[in-house]
Amino acid sequence: MTTMLDFLKENVEIVQIAASLTTTVVWLVYLHIFLSGYIQQRRSSILINRGGGQDMQARCLVSNMGAQPAYLLDVLASLDTGEDVNVSSVVDREELRKEEMEQPANLTGQGPIPSGGYVDIGTFKDVARRAGHSGDETDLQDRCLKLMAVCATNQANHVVAAVREFDMDAEGERVRLKPHKLEARQIRSRRRRKKITSMLERLETGASTRNLGAEFAKL
Structure with missing residues (x-):
């Protein structure tokens, strides 16, 4: 000692x-x-889920799992046919008629999503139609549906987004949705967020959408 x-x-x-x-x-x-x-805690987290089933009648839900509210700007979709990829905005419920709606806001999925909340943008069958599919449900088998939910948050200088892909496999007379991964892939890099902002601007303004499908496929 x-x-x-x-x-x-x-x-x-x-x-x-x-x-x-x-x-x-x-x-x-x-x-x-x-x-x-x-x-x-402050990082955004957007989910794209199925609800109420695994076929084309399942609801397409966009959820905000971040700690802060988020504003859903748009949901973009593409149906992979092995050829040219077309990108469409599917956030608006085009199949509904304005005169049938008590609240015009129900015609679109755009709007604020509270923390832990979600937005129902319609069935996957409706989403496929908005993305340009006009045939029977069986025509969707062996194709891939890619969805991108784009939001604005207080924490981001630009938009934030999440991507999820679903394979559509034949199961009897129905088509079953099979997600590639358990959760949606979050897009947070500044470079990719700028690309997404540019894509939205081109779709909104009707500017040239040349190579838009190729850009979307890489995100």
């Missing part, structure tokens, strides 16, 4: 420096944990 006390007295400066470094490291670890949790 005496030897230890003598050592501490003789090396008091070194001990103080070591203690200060240890305290600094501990605080840095706590700061890293706090910032990581804060950033994770």
Whole structure:
């Protein structure tokens, strides 16, 4: 014990420096944990799900799992035929008539989504029709439906988006939806978000949509 006390007295400066470094490291670890949790909490999270089944009558739901509200700007879709890829906006319920709706806002899925909330943009059959499919349901088998939900949030300087793809396989006289992955893939990189903003502007303004399908396929 005496030897230890003598050592501490003789090396008091070194001990103080070591203690200060240890305290600094501990605080840095706590700061890293706090910032990581804060950033994770503020990060957007958009889901694209099936609801009420696994066939084309299932509802297409866009959910906001982020901590902050999000505004659904648009939902883009493409039906992969192995040829040219056409991109369409499918957020509006074009199959409904305005005079049949008590609230005109029900004609579109655009609007704010609270944290933990969702928007129903229609059945997958309706979504496929809005994306340009005009044939029977059986014509959709062995095709892939790609959906992209685009939102605006307070935390993002640009839009944020999520992508999910569904294979459509024949199951008897029906078509079954099979998602590629369990969850939607989040798009957060600044470069890709700028591309998405450019795509929306071109669709909104009616500008040239040349190569739009190729760009959409890469996102």
